[in-house]
Amino acid sequence: MSRDLSDDPFASSDSIRSARPLRYAQYVTFDEPLLLEAGDTLPRVTVAFETYGKLNDRKDNAVLICHALTGDSHVARHDESDDIGWWDIMVGPGLPIDTDKYFVICPNVLGGCRGTTGPNSINDATGRPYGSDFPVVTIEDIVEVQRRLIDHFGIKTLHAVIGGSLGGFMTLRWATHYPERVRGAVALATSARLTSQGLAFDVVGRNAITSDPEFQNGQYYENGQGPLVGLAIARMLGHITYLSREAMTAKFDPHRADGRHIKTRFETRFAVGSYLAYQGDRFGDRFDANSYITLSMAMDLFDLGGSFEELTEVFGRSKCRWLLASFSTDWLFLPFQSQEIVNSLVATNKPVSYCNIESNCGHDAFLLPDDLDRYGEMTRAFLDNLKGVHEPLEDPMATIIPAGPTSIYQYSLEYELILDLIPRGASVLDLGCGGGGLLARLNDRGHKQLVGVELDELAIVACIRRGLDVVQIDLNEGLSSFSDQQFDVVVLSQTLQAMKNVELVISEMLRVGRRCIVSFPNIAFEPLRTRLTEGGHAPHTDTSHGFHWYNTPSVRYFSILDFEDFCRDKAIRINQMIALNTSVGERVTENPNAHADMAIMVLSR
């Protein structure tokens, strides 16, 4: 058997392309010495970069894109005839990073091998390539060189910095080290540092390279082929970590014992083996082993901290708006790592949106079209809503209808009453915010600190389209990311009955908010009593929505009286109660436990 490998559609987070010349690359050389974090100095630095779109007169529409481990400046095609770029699906006219609106800059990173100064550059001191004399560089150094490039353009503030994986590290550095110079930060599939497991894979890869006899202590440029075997081993290993187990199963299991016949020094017995051999062999054609060592070491050395305290200290410095996204099957940069960053941002009142996107694609997801409808659209909406460039979208709900479990419970009367209970200018956390209807109204009223919490991905997209900040949190696990008394008001509208951990949710609300507004259906509403007593049926509050006792999202049943008892037992003060009969659209004052189908309560400790 023999299959054509040349058009293999399986992209990777350091997407494979030929080492063709970069036709559109521009170059700038900075002659001031660059003092590196680790103490060494580079006498001068050349940067290769490509640009897309036009820098406007105010120079405030620039978007910096940071590439991943083995990427380069060629983020997208410049025209139809151009070679494909590594993020063609994201960057271009009308695409999420719209080059009709934004001036996109993508530089090759310091230490790389595609035009920017790196180990394969000539060392002025010797007149020969640096090789392993190239100093250790860090993400801090890489960003410093990018900063010089931005200065070179006369850009004071970047509209946004965007990057995934290692590029995400640069994004985090930009936003926390140059807070005044970044309006928005988009960090995809990244973390504040690698896990020890991720670090271990890098170590093994480097060991494979440096112990290849052809490595020659890094001075292989003028003698031999270079450590192609070690580099291929490192690449194979990296490749495994970029893919999800699920994606590998789908791709290789159907013909797992059938290796492809390719010319290689490596094992081809199994489908996955011949694939790895192919990827490993090709990699040496386009990437330099010393750059691989330099950049993977920069990745490993990046460490913004492992504790909540360290992270809040670092991320508390930022002044930009944030968008973070992780991918559910990414096991190299795990969702919980993005959540740690998000936690530190929300704890320090930074505007942030976050979603963990359901995906089969593993770490590579942010480069693939499969989940573009979410991470792409979130990025588009985020960029377009950053202050200073565009007004919020006209009708953010027109194309995306949130399908969150809470959205079905929104009654307009309840909605107006909750708005009335929120003091002018108050900071508000809306738990289970759906498509952001309540928050958008508050935003219109001029409230400044508004945060939504939601689980549904499309509802999150809708919120971001409205220019709102929304983070994905499972309320049943508490609100640990928020600090004590962080908000003037916390709202939980028609959601409590769907929570398993009622005690935790309520106590977390009271911890985080000075005033809590909770609304819920009342099981002791008279028609429901009648339903049980005369009809012999369980009293259910949401049958009008097509649900039955066996499939309703509700899992908790309680009356106004039950909730009052609960508050008394838990020493929670009920400051105010508004009882409603929503079927007639009226407030209820007399015997609410019998006459109201819904209650809104204002709680505090």
Next chain:
Amino acid sequence: MSRDLSDDPFASSDSIRSARPLRYAQYVTFDEPLLLEAGDTLPRVTVAFETYGKLNDRKDNAVLICHALTGDSHVARHDESDDIGWWDIMVGPGLPIDTDKYFVICPNVLGGCRGTTGPNSINDATGRPYGSDFPVVTIEDIVEVQRRLIDHFGIKTLHAVIGGSLGGFMTLRWATHYPERVRGAVALATSARLTSQGLAFDVVGRNAITSDPEFQNGQYYENGQGPLVGLAIARMLGHITYLSREAMTAKFDPHRADGRHIKTRFETRFAVGSYLAYQGDRFGDRFDANSYITLSMAMDLFDLGGSFEELTEVFGRSKCRWLLASFSTDWLFLPFQSQEIVNSLVATNKPVSYCNIESNCGHDAFLLPDDLDRYGEMTRAFLDNLKGVHEPLEDPMATIIPAGPTSIYQYSLEYELILDLIPRGASVLDLGCGGGGLLARLNDRGHKQLVGVELDELAIVACIRRGLDVVQIDLNEGLSSFSDQQFDVVVLSQTLQAMKNVELVISEMLRVGRRCIVSFPNIAFEPLRTRLTEGGHAPHTDTSHGFHWYNTPSVRYFSILDFEDFCRDKAIRINQMIALNTSVGERVTENPNAHADMAIMVLSR
């Protein structure tokens, strides 16, 4: 800084020990040629093995233990002064595999390097070590050699075969290929084949070894040191896969940037790096690179199938009783892979117990003491209850009290009535079986095919102690492992109200059982009606157990009438209903929807 590495307590699934001579190893040589699966022939095979305990006169108390990738015959100490064995926590007098009761045999596997014929053995044809002339061997071949050893002892039927990881593969082969010769099979942290991801790691490891110039095409024994670098790389990589991410974080994150100062050719910059370097360097002292290639290839070639049909065909051949356990953080041999085997066994009516054990230890868990209280005790109870050696334990509940969410609902009246509804000799599936009370009673009554389903680990241990077969399944995900109409009776006692997916659970019961018995609390019981109508409180059925509306395990509320409506809507036949007032211990015949607090229904399609 410097830490002592010599007493590193971090064991591994191919546990590290010195290459000290095996003082207690015995050897037997089989002179009949061994025809291998792949077509080659070995003219004769020597097996190194160790034994513990005494073979009884009937020769029916032998337990075969199969080691993992780089293990050997030294499974445990023979006396106080002996070197430690790789499974000292499991094998010995009074331990789970009790050498006071059982005669334990542990052979080094074919292709290994610790006494049994392998690549470092002398090839009679050349008078020199085989090297890479050693033929490809498979798990089938390895088991064939073990079979010769068992014959050599005159053992007809093994009391049990036990193995984890690669040793689990051998266990699966024994039980499905020699069904008459195995009474019990204990397969820990194993699968019917590797995932493509797992296979990929093996491929990269072998590529590292074979592309090491010192490999010399496998003929390195008489010339040089051997491919120590490549072997070390493979070992480092393997090591990462044996540990969970969580375990690596716990071990290395506290001092991640502090490499230990050890003499090595590899990188020691990071804590995890110096650890891997140390493990990699040591490995070459005790293990042979050709054996690593041979055995990892045997692992990769093992493939009992990827589809349910293939697996049921293979596992349907077995005649033994089964115990399988997986570990929640094992990402090399994943829990779903054990579940696939379990599914094929239950679908073909094979007696099997299974538990996915909550663990932080990754694949190594089955070798470590952390989770021994569960996998060890399950193994002990399983071995001791295998027919023919011991009677069931006297009082299996005495030391272990199951804490499953369902156990609180057991009422003795309901219990007796359900027993009465089960015809003599019927096969029974008990969903949410707790500690196995109902099944034990049925067992006493002589029922043959009894299976329990339970989530709680300790309840599962209790069931196995009672000699029952119990598998861990989340009922909310259905009963896909069971086939249509597999059981005469399926019981779901006092559990339906805690299920989110009521429709799925009921429809799955009706698919799997000819007759279904469901019991549940009745929300329309008169005192509950009064509670709502007169008290204004939500009607809750389990307040007497200390639960409240906000923390009850119940999530579904329905009356007898509601359930009848449900059955009518879904075209489910109610063959019989028994209504109870459990507070007075009486059956209710008049207006049960008002006078009964519980109903037992017999359902069918």
